[in-house]
Structure formats: structure tokens, C-alpha cells
Amino acid sequence: MAIDRMKKVVVLCERACVDRLFRELHRRGIMEPIDAAAWCGDADSLRHGEVNTEHADQHLQKINLILNLMDNFAPESQSFIQGLAPVPLLVEEKELEAALNSFNLDDVYRKAQELEERWRGAEHRRGEIQSRLEELTPFEEISIPVNDLRRTKWIRMLFGKMSLAALESLRNDPETASVMMADEIPPGSMLRGGGGGALPKNAPRYVLAAFTPENEEKARNLLARHGFEEVTLPDIPGKVRDRIRELKEELVDVDRAVAAVREGVRQLAGHRRALKVLKAYWESAKRLQQAHGYALQGRWTTVVTGYVRERDLPALREMLNRDFPGVECMVDDPEPGEEVPVSLTEKPAAQPLKLLTRMFGLPSYWAFDPSPFMLVNFYIFFGICFSDAAYGLMLAAAAAYIAKRTKPFEGLNNFARLLFWSGVSTTVFGLLMGSFFGDLYKASFMPENNPLRTFMEACTVLDLQAKTIPALIIALLIGMANQFYGIGLKMYGAIRNNDWVTALSDGLTWLIILPGAAILAVAFLAGVPRPLLMAGTVMFIVGALGLIATQGRESKGIVGRLGVGVMSIYGIVGSYGLTAFLGDTMSYCRLLALGLTTGILAQSFNMIAGMLWDVAGPVGPILTILVLVFTHLFNFLINALGAFVHSMRLLFVEWFGRFYEGGAKEFEPLGFDSPAAILKRN
Amino acid sequence: MDLQALSMGLTVAGAGLAVGLGCAGSAKGIGTAAQAAGGVLSEKPHLFGRLLVLLALPGTQGFYGFITMMMIMGRMSSLPQDLKTGVALLVMGFGVGIALLVSAIWQGQASAASIAWVARREGDFGKSLLLPAMVETYAVVGLLAGILALNTLAS
Numbered sequence: 001m002a003i004d005r006m007k008k009v010v011v012l013c014e015r016a017c018v019d020r021l022f023r024e025l026h027r028r029g030i031m032e033p034i035d036a037a038a039w040c041g042d043a044d045s046l047r048h049g050e051v052n053t054e055h056a057d058q059h060l061q062k063i064n065l066i067l068n069l070m071d072n073f074a075p076e077s078q079s080f081i082q083g084l085a086p087v088p089l090l091v092e093e094k095e096l097e098a099a100l101n102s103f104n105l106d107d108v109y110r111k112a113q114e115l116e117e118r119w120r121g122a123e124h125r126r127g128e129i130q131s132r133l134e135e136l137t138p139f140e141e142i143s144i145p146v147n148d149l150r151r152t153k154w155i156r157m158l159f160g161k162m163s164l165a166a167l168e169s170l171r172n173d174p175e176t177a178s179v180m181m182a183d184e185i186p187p188g189s190m191l192r193g194g195g196g197g198a199l200p201k202n203a204p205r206y207v208l209a210a211f212t213p214e215n216e217e218k219a220r221n222l223l224a225r226h227g228f229e230e231v232t233l234p235d236i237p238g239k240v241r242d243r244i245r246e247l248k249e250e251l252v253d254v255d256r257a258v259a260a261v262r263e264g265v266r267q268l269a270g271h272r273r274a275l276k277v278l279k280a281y282w283e284s285a286k287r288l289q290q291a292h293g294y295a296l297q298g299r300w301t302t303v304v305t306g307y308v309r310e311r312d313l314p315a316l317r318e319m320l321n322r323d324f325p326g327v328e329c330m331v332d333d334p335e336p337g338e339e340v341p342v343s344l345t346e347k348p349a350a351q352p353l354k355l356l357t358r359m360f361g362l363p364s365y366w367a368f369d370p371s372p373f374m375l376v377n378f379y380i381f382f383g384i385c386f387s388d389a390a391y392g393l394m395l396a397a398a399a400a401y402i403a404k405r406t407k408p409f410e411g412l413n414n415f416a417r418l419l420f421w422s423g424v425s426t427t428v429f430g431l432l433m434g435s436f437f438g439d440l441y442k443a444s445f446m447p448e449n450n451p452l453r454t455f456m457e458a459c460t461v462l463d464l465q466a467k468t469i470p471a472l473i474i475a476l477l478i479g480m481a482n483q484f485y486g487i488g489l490k491m492y493g494a495i496r497n498n499d500w501v502t503a504l505s506d507g508l509t510w511l512i513i514l515p516g517a518a519i520l521a522v523a524f525l526a527g528v529p530r531p532l533l534m535a536g537t538v539m540f541i542v543g544a545l546g547l548i549a550t551q552g553r554e555s556k557g558i559v560g561r562l563g564v565g566v567m568s569i570y571g572i573v574g575s576y577g578l579t580a581f582l583g584d585t586m587s588y589c590r591l592l593a594l595g596l597t598t599g600i601l602a603q604s605f606n607m608i609a610g611m612l613w614d615v616a617g618p619v620g621p622i623l624t625i626l627v628l629v630f631t632h633l634f635n636f637l638i639n640a641l642g643a644f645v646h647s648m649r650l651l652f653v654e655w656f657g658r659f660y661e662g663g664a665k666e667f668e669p670l671g672f673d674s675p676a677a678i679l680k681r682n
Numbered sequence: 683m684d685l686q687a688l689s690m691g692l693t694v695a696g697a698g699l700a701v702g703l704g705c706a707g708s709a710k711g712i713g714t715a716a717q718a719a720g721g722v723l724s725e726k727p728h729l730f731g732r733l734l735v736l737l738a739l740p741g742t743q744g745f746y747g748f749i750t751m752m753m754i755m756g757r758m759s760s761l762p763q764d765l766k767t768g769v770a771l772l773v774m775g776f777g778v779g780i781a782l783l784v785s786a787i788w789q790g791q792a793s794a795a796s797i798a799w800v801a802r803r804e805g806d807f808g809k810s811l812l813l814p815a816m817v818e819t820y821a822v823v824g825l826l827a828g829i830l831a832l833n834t835l836a837s
Binding site: 360592600642646 | 727728731735738739741742745746748749752753804805808809811812815816818819822823825826829830833
């Protein structure tokens with residue numbers, strides 16, 4: 001079991017019963033409708049069914065308005081875990097019925113609409129007030145009514161600002177004295193109100209220019225030449241300061257109005273769950289309507305086509321025979337190469353790893369599911385990277401708790417189970433590497449011969465810090481083995497498709513040359529026994545000849561084929577290469593580095609906590625415990641994240657690169673269920 | 683001149699450079715990612731948990747620097763107290779520190795790109811973790827090289 005076998009189904013039914021047929025398919029959630037034109041071709045007498053989603057859209061528009069308002073004013077609180085992995089809404093059938101029959105959507109919508117209108121009105125008014133305040137603020141300190149500064153009978157006045165340098169140049173301009181009087185309005189003057197003081201050098205200077213009407217043009221030109229920026233005086237009766245005060249009082253009223261809206265929305269928030277249930281329902285109703293568009297309708301009949309899992313076929317046939325006696329149902333296998341939606345069903349052990357496969361991209365229907373093949377390597381990688389028995393136990397316990405509480409939610413449950421087994425693996429590797437909260441059992445404040453120390457020392461096989469080089473070699477050997485495993489899976493995939501040429505030339509040849517090359521490299525660096533050297537040399541030569549003969553098989557001409565074959569050994573072209581293999585293998589050294597990181601950080605925290613034991617006096621032990629709890633919790637979180645991300649990376653980049661291409665479309669049967677909501681059927 | 687004291691000083695300087703550059707890089711990287719996350723969270727506060735993970739990723743370099751420092755300080759007593767060793771450890775600490783500094787800064791950029799990705803496609807959170815992880819590879823290699831060099835010196 002892995003990729004579910006799919007069947008392509010064509011249902012011919014009377015036009016009159018097509019609505020009922022789609023409703024029944026929607027209720028059962030077993031068929032993904034596809035465009036019937038792909039099956040019927042260009043049949044002139046058939047047309048696509050009409051799609052009318054207006055009714056669903058109207059309901060969704062109402063629900064979305066209310067929910068958006070709630071998100072603005074009464075956002076739903078969610079835990080950190082919920083933030084990490086959103087949980088779909090689990091809807092009981094009874095709850096759905098109650099929401100559809102008893103919940104008065106129109107009434108709630110009317111209230112929400114009224115609240116929204118009040119809110120928008122208040123915000124509009126706030127915008128107006130703020131923009132008016134921005135206009136008035138520069139004149140706030142003018143202590144006389146601004147209309148007194150407007151056009152007078154004999155004198156024209158301009159109010160504006162300019163830099164200090166520009167003001168100086170204006171003063172020094174010989175034309176100024178003959179055209180106008182212009183000077184800075186100093187802080188503390190009558191115009192700028194009392195107080196003030198020296199302005200910073202780069203602050204703009206407020207300037208008042210006065211001239212007679214006949215000199216107006218000359219004065220304006222002169223001012224413009226000196227960078228004078230006219231500021232239009234606000235057209236308000238009375239003093240600016242008074243108007244600003246009035247506007248600020250209005251702002252307080254606006255805040256009160258918004259607070260009243262917030263309170264109103266909070267009262268509506270009690271309906272949030274019912275609204276979410278209704279939203280899920282109407283979205284599924286919309287999908288049901290859209291499915292009509294895939295069907296082709298003739299004068300009397302309608303053609304509905306889609307994919308069904310082979311295991312659901314008996315249920316479909318039974319439903320058609322019982323409820324739609326007149327329909328004709330034809331079942332066919334997908335054509336080779338056809339883009340078939342993919343549904344994965346795993347055995348329980350591989351179920352959590354489906355999460356990783358989905359994360360990377362689903363396999364093609366014609367390929368194989370990699371999930372069961374990750375059973376060993378992902379857990380090993382995670383265990384080595386995290387490698388602390390206590391952290392492993394913590395992770396397993398937390399994951400078991402989450403898994404128990406998330407059974408209805410497949411994705412989250414798979415994640416929890418993945419973490420549970422990763423925690424088990426971490427515990428095992430932690431024991432093997434002698435790490436339990438780092439070296440807590442050896443800490444100065446622990447009894448010399450505590451039982452934990454005796455136990456851990458009995459379990460320890462490899463101390464990463466003491467034997468770094470052997471540990472690095474083991475990490476690289478694990479990397480090589482995993483790469484060979486990947487090449488083996490490439491062969492497996494090719495053999496499944498009866499492609500023996502690919503299996504032998506892009507798989508077996510690399511499985512011969514790469515171990516040979518590795519033996520030769522070790523012989524060069526450190527020396528190996530002569531028989532092993534001979535074996536390595538033979539493997540390298542045989543593998544190289546195989547690659548030269550096969551890697552250029554799609555090139556033209558003997559020279560081209562041999563050239564491509566030779567280059568493929570290096571790795572410029574072809575299915576793999578020595579350089580790519582070297583790079584991939586080296587990447588596995590992160591297993592050691594991350595394992596060391598967990599251990600050394602834990603030890604450092606133990607050391608810091610240990611210092612407090614004696615130094616801090618009577619509160620020392622309490623401080624030590626507090627520091628230990630917080631630092632180890634931190635180390636646990638940061639290294640669990642690192643272990644997960646880097647284990648995933650090793651699989652996705654180095655390992656999947658050898659045999660796997662994701663990207664297939666997921667099978668999405670027509671029905672209520674979606675990533676956002678699941679219907680729990682009785 | 684007291685060569686032993688000089689050697690010790692150079693060793694401590696090397697440890698300081700490793701942790702200092704690593705922490706500086708992490709601060710910059712997290713800062714870059716946090717700016718991107720702040721913008722997204724103002725519109726989509728429900729993404730807080732996922733974005734927090736993404737913006738925490740460039741923080742590991744600071745700890746790699748800390749580990750390098752602890753390794754150097756821990757091995758100081760078993761290492762020869764001569765000028766060559768002091769200079770070697772200074773250069774090693776500097777080299778590791780530079781790798782951590784640069785990788786953390788770029789990891790911050792990659793995290794910011796992933797944050798933008800998750801903001802548009804919330805379901806791609808898992809995949810988006812891979813982009814910053816690709817950059818971190820070289821911080822890991824730098825750390826490991828430092829540890830191996832230290833072991834070689836100590837042996």
C-alpha cells in the first residue's frame with residue numbers, strides 16, 4: 001500500500017437527475033470530478049453544465065464580513081502550538097444541522113453590517129480630523145486669529161518658510177529692500193506665541209514678507225528665487241489653537257465610537273464557531289456547484305467523469321445501482337503518462353512520514369511513494385542530530401500527548417507521531433553517545449557515583465567530543481550508505497516501470513563505481529589492505545567503463561556518446577557524478593556537528609548552573625535548578641528545530657535528488673472536507 | 683616578553699572573535715528576518731508561531747560561536763602554551779567567526795524570503811524552512827572545521 005490505485009469513471013445519467021447525482025457524490029466524498037470534455041472530445045451536441053454559485057457567494061460574503069470584523073476587533077486567541085500547525089475545524093453533523101437550521105445569519109449580518117458602517121464612518125472622520133490637524137499644527141502657536149493676516153487694503157503679506165541660508169541670502173539681496181520687507185518671525189514673537197528659544201541651525205525659519213500690491217509680482221519672483229516656500233494660512237475663524245483643541249476633542253469622540261463598535265463585535269464573537277461551520281458548509285456548497293461545470297450536457301443526458309480510488313469503486317457502483325437505476329457507469333484505468341491525482345495510504349509505521357512526502361511534493365501516480373523508505377534514515381538522522389536521552393524522552397512524551405489529542409486531524413497527528421518516533425530515536429542515540437541533559441550526571445553538584453552516571457557510562461558507546469574523528473568518519477559512512485540507498489531506489493523505480501536500461505546504466509553503474517572510488521580515496525589518504533585496493537580498482541574501472549558506454553546513449557555519434565560518458569563520471573552531465581557524490585557525502589558531516597552542538601551547549605549550561613550552586617549562597621541550589629530548567633528548555637527547542645530541519649534537508653536535497661521528483665496533484669474528492677474543515681460523520 | 687601570556691591572550695582573542703562574530707551575525711540575521719516578519723504579522727497575526735520559527739533560524743550561528751569559544755577555553759589547559767598555538771587559535775577563531783557572521787547575515791535574508799513565501803502560501807511552511815537551512819550548511823561546516831582543527835592541535 002502506498003499510492004492508491006485510481007480508476008477513471010464516466011457516468012451517463014438523465015439530465016434531470018444530475019443535481020441529485022452530484023449531491024450524492026458530494027455527500028459521500030469519493031469522486032474527484034474532472035472535465036468531461038477530456039473523455040467526450042469535441043462533441044457538438046454536448047455543452048458544459050451551468051455553474052451558478054451566486055447563492056453560496058452571497059452567504060460567503062456575509063459570513064466573511066462578520067468574521068473579518070471579528071478578526072479586527074475580537075481576534076481569536078490561539079496557543080503557540082496552534083500557531084505552528086493550524087488545526088482544521090472539526091464539525092459534527094448535528095452542529096452543522098443546528099447552524100443551518102437555527103442560526104439566524106441574516107440577523108447577525110445586519111448587526112455586523114451596522115457595526116461596520118459605524119466603524120468605517122468613525123475611521124473616515126478620524127482620517128479627516130488627523131489630516132486637518134496636520135494642516136493646522138504648523139500654525140498652532142500663532143496667537144492671533146489667522147484671518148487678521150490675510151489680504152489687507154494697502155499691504156500684501158505672505159507667510160512661509162525657508163532655510164536659514166536662504167533667509168540670509170534674501171536679506172543680502174540688494175533688490176529686497178526696494179520691493180518688500182521680509183524677516184524671520186523669531187520664536188517667542190507675537191505671531192509664534194510666547195516662549196520659544198533659539199532654533200537649531202537646520203530648522204526651517206518662518207518668514208513673513210510684506211509688500212505693496214503693485215510690487216506683488218516682483219516680490220513673489222524674488223522670494224521664489226531664494227527658496228521661499230509659501231504656507232497657505234488655514235481658512236478658519238478665530239485662533240488656530242482653539243480649533244486644534246476642538247478637533248482633539250472630536251478625536252476622543254471617535255475613539256469612543258470605535259470602542260462601542262469593539263464592544264458590539266465582542267458580543268457577536270460568541271457566534272464565531274457557528275459562522276465558521278457555515279463558512280465551511282457554503283464553501284463546500286460552492287465546490288459542489290462548480291463541479292457542475294465539469295459535466296457535459298446533451299439534450300437528454302449528462303456526462304459526468306472523474307477519478308475514484310479503486311477501493312471506493314464498489315461503494316460508487318452500489319450507490320448508483322440503488323439510487324440511480326437508469327445511469328450507465330463505465331470504469332477505465334488511467335492511460336500511461338496521464339496526470340492522475342494522487343492519494344497516499346500508508347501502513348501505520350510509515351503514516352507519519354507521509355507528512356515529509358507531502359511537504360516535498362506528492363509522487364507522480366506512475367512512480368512510487370518514498371514514505372515507507374524513509375522509515376529508517378529520517379529517524380537515524382534526527383536521533384544523531386539531537387542525541388540526548390533526556391531531550392528524547394521529553395520530545396517523545398510531548399509528542400505522545402499531542403498525538404493523543406489530535407487523532408481526528410491527520411496532518412497534525414502525523415507530525416506528532418513523527419516527533420514521537422524521532423524522540424525515541426533521540427533517546428537511543430543519546431544513550432549511545434552518553435548524553436543526558438548533556439553531562440548533567442557528571443555535574444559538580446551531583447553525587448559522585450549517582451545511579452544515572454553508572455547507567456549512562458554503561459550505555460555509552462561513542463563520546464562525540466572525545467572521539468570526534470571516528471564520529472566524523474561514521475557520519476560520512478552513513479552519508480555514503482544513504483546515497484547508495486537512494487541510487488538503489490532509483491533502480492527500484494526504473495525496474496517497476498520495466499525500464500531496465502535506466503536501472504542498469506543510471507543505477508547499477510554508479511553503485512559499482514562509487515564504492516570503488518571511495519575505497520581508492522581511502523587508500524590514497526590512509527591506506528587499505530591490498531585485496532581491498534584491488535577490489536576498489538576493479539570496481540572503479542568496471543563502473544567507469546559502464547558509465548562511458550551508457551551515459552551518452554542519447555547523444556549522436558560515437559565521439560559524442562563517449563565524450564558525454566567520460567564527462568558524466570566527473571559529474572558535469574549525466575545522472576550523477578563523482579563530484580556530486582563527494583559533495584552529497586560531505587553534507588552528512590552536519591550529523592556530527594549538530595550532535596556536538598546539542599551536547600556542548602547542554603554541558604555549557606550545566607557548567608554555568610553549577611557555578612551558581614556554591615557562589616550564590618543559600619539560594620544557590622534554587623538558582624541552579626531554575627537556570628537548568630530554562631537553559632535546557634531553550635536548548636531542547638532550538639536543537640529540536642535544528643535536528644528536524646537538517647534531517648529533512650538531508651532527505652530532500654541529498655537523498656531525494658537521487659531518485660525522486662515530487663509535484664503531483666493531490667486527489668481531492670468532491671465533498672465537505674477541506675484543509676480548513678472536516679465533517680465528523682456519525 | 684612573556685610568550686606564555688601572549689599565547690593565552692591570542693587564544694582568548696580567538697575564542698572571543700568566534701563568539702563575537704557569530705553573535706553579531708545572528709543579531710543581524712534575526713533583525714533582517716524580524717523586519718520581514720513584523721510586516722507580515724501586522725496583516726496576518728495568526729502566522730506568529732510559524733514566522734517565529736523562521737526568524738529564529740539565523741540565531742544558531744551565535745550558539746555555534748559560543749560552542750567554539752567553549753571548546754577553545756575548555757582545551758586551553760591541554761594545549762601547548764606557545765606562540766604558534768596562540769596564533770593558530772586566533773586565526774581559527776577568526777575564520778570560524780567570519781563563516782558564522784556571513785552565513786548568519788545571508789541566512790537572515792533567506793529567512794526573510796521564506797517569510798514572504800509563507801505569507802503568500804501558508805501551507806508551504808515546511809518547504810520554506812529549507813531555504814535558510816541551505817545557507818546554514820556552511821556555518822555547520824565552519825564549526826566542524828574549527829572543532830577538528832582544535833582536536834588536531836590538542837593531539
